[in-house]
Amino acid sequence: MMHILDTDGIPVADRRDAVRQTIADTVVPVNIDFPTARPASVRGEITGLGDLTVCSIRSNAVTVERTAALARDELPPRIFLGVQLAGSSLIVQGDREAVLRPGDLAFSESTSAYTLVDGQGIQQHFFSVPVAALGLPPDMIRRLSATVLCPGLPLSDLAGTYLRRLGDRPELTGHPGAYTAGPPTIDLIRSLLTTHRGADTARAPSQASLPLRILEYVRRHLGDPDLDAARVAAAHHISVRHLYNVLAGEGILLGDWIRTQRLEHCRTALSCPGPAPIGALARRWGFRSASSFGRSFRSAYGTSPREWRDRAAG
Template identity: 55%
Template sequence: MPYILNTDEVDERERAEFVHEALGSTMVPIELHWPGHHRSVDARGIITDLGDLTVCSGRTTALRVERTPALARDSTEPSIFINVQRSGSSIVVQHDQEAVLQPGELVMYDSTSPYTLLNDMGMSGYFFRIPHSALGIPHDMIRTACAVVLRPGHPVTSLAHDYLSRLAADPALTTAVNADFIGHPSIELIRAVITIHLRADEFAAEPLAATLQLRILEYARKHLHDPDLSVEQIAAAHHISVRHLYKVLARSEISLSDWIRTRRLEACRHALAATPAAVTIGAIARRHGFSDMSSFSRAFRAEYGISPGEWRRR
């Protein structure tokens, strides 16, 4: 379901905090700087998840948006953002680079480093978030393409601008049955724009294969809570065979079952130390993907040398 952002429904004195929390939970934590009095705080928008692609169409009266150094180090999933300029002009600053964006142009910035967005008429436009793991481009290449206008005038960039603008502007597209299917080809188009900008022809030919192991493990990490998570599910999500999945992981001597079990146990160990005693050990185990208490207890003792109950008491 789309998230509707509308400050008209909030008391004037609470609007700034409302927008801050709403964007932090749906897009990425940021700091917004508003003009003058709290009455000037205004924001409208629609935010929709389409698989790995998050689409935001909106406007605010904020004149400056910042992802501060402290926020850039938070636990938010590393992601890139594509900003599609609708009208007027805006500025994106990141990595000592500055892009002045005009209508019809695209720019990218990265959540893992500080950035600043500026618009003296208020921030507005179409914004698209893609996790690094879904984009499939190495971080050093992402850094190079940040805060640079992405090949203005190139036919693929023009196509991407028109397509993304329509996708964000038409709620019927993002709320239709099976709209999640739009996410993957949209990310492919954005990847093409970035790799064309970088002239990374050799990488553009096989970006998915080059990052397949990363995307497999990131998918598994995001679904650790699912007790039914299986190698068949993970392979199907990446449109590969189970045999090929095992082959990819074997290059780094990774056992998928061991990798999943270890990270589930790590999550349980942290939760046992931080969760009130009223929450049972069984509830914690189930929350992190273990469906059988006896097998969880055996695995926990084998990994850490003590039982879950002993660890919690310590």
């Protein structure tokens, strides 16, 4: 699905409200300020690739702000990774701020106030991903917002090149199988965040990486219905109590995290053409029965797996 935003076809008096409404409907509600002496001018494409939303914007907007009041909405938490296309911009969130220059990568997250400023007009590709799909500690995500990611590291150059090219190709959604670009892009964004966390921490490397190593281990074994705290702790040569303490420090409850990740994988698979039978899909991702999966899925998403699949195919 792709939305085209082009103010050239909108009456000047209506442009500002039309832009704000389109962004609210397709991404999240924000306040957008334009130069007072000139008409609002925006050209952009907003593309959905499963859990990944690609928003490519070239505009004369000078400020985008998600206020504290807007951040208290009931939308699922998301991040917005920006790739600066030209000039420079400033991103501010919490007590952090970062200046982005062409090719730089930084993100904001939707649950607290943030501001993006560019006096020459905001020109970025944004990549929006639900926090649940990233499978990273929410506290870690909050600590890394408004930070230039992996400056000087090869991964940053690789990711920036790929993301810029992806943002430059809005017609991708018209190609069969376009949805398959979503999961590997989310994997790349996850790698950016975890690499930056590992490079930027002042703690001992083994201690700093332990939460991420635990989550990566769990992620690799999600399909095992016998996965539990004792097995995870044993794999990392720590006690169950220490395991819970390490994850609690990142704002994670292990059982809830495992269930959420299993459901996210199932939801993504159900959105793709020709998924496996629902029962087989549930077992593949560690659910012991289709009935228990169905109850968990409805509780999380407000609909049954079959209804979700039919809606995605519709």
